[in-house]
Amino acid sequence: MTLRVGYAAGAFDLFHVGHLNILRHAKENCDVLIAGVVSDEMLREVKGVEAMIPTHERAEIVRHISFVDAVHIETVPDKLDTWRQVGFTHFFKGDDWRGTEKGLRLEREFAEVGVEVVYFPYTAHTSSTQLRTAIDILNRPRVAEQLA
Secondary structure, X not given: OOOOEEEEEEOOOOOOHHXXXXXXXXXXXXXXXXXXXXXXXXXXXXXXXXXXXOHHHHHHHHXXXXXXXXXXXXXXXXXXXXXXXXXXXXXXXXXXXXXOHHHHHXXXXXXXXXXXXXXXXXXXXXOHHHHHHHHHHHHOOOHHHHHO
């Protein structure tokens, strides 16, 4: 039997149930689950956002989730480079990537090296982007305070 080594990557910033769901689904579909935690530097470079929680703290949180066997901190933007470092057989992603240009490119590149891309349902009602937006709104000075 071939060992199924899964890899699920994310910022895992403002950890929420969507993150937990993808890690749970990933572990159900592999023998060993490695969670990739995108570094602060990569978040800035690739997504143009600042993490609310520093890399080492996010990695510590993810490391202690029972579904996760190991954590890899991503410091390069190319997922093939990450595959070369980690050696996974299955790459897990939310289905919001399915059919997108980025998702199709990822599928093509991974198919060439024998890695299967597996999509899981995206938790649409909770996302880090929504949480970040809510925090930004709460942190804005109130109009009345600005006029005073």
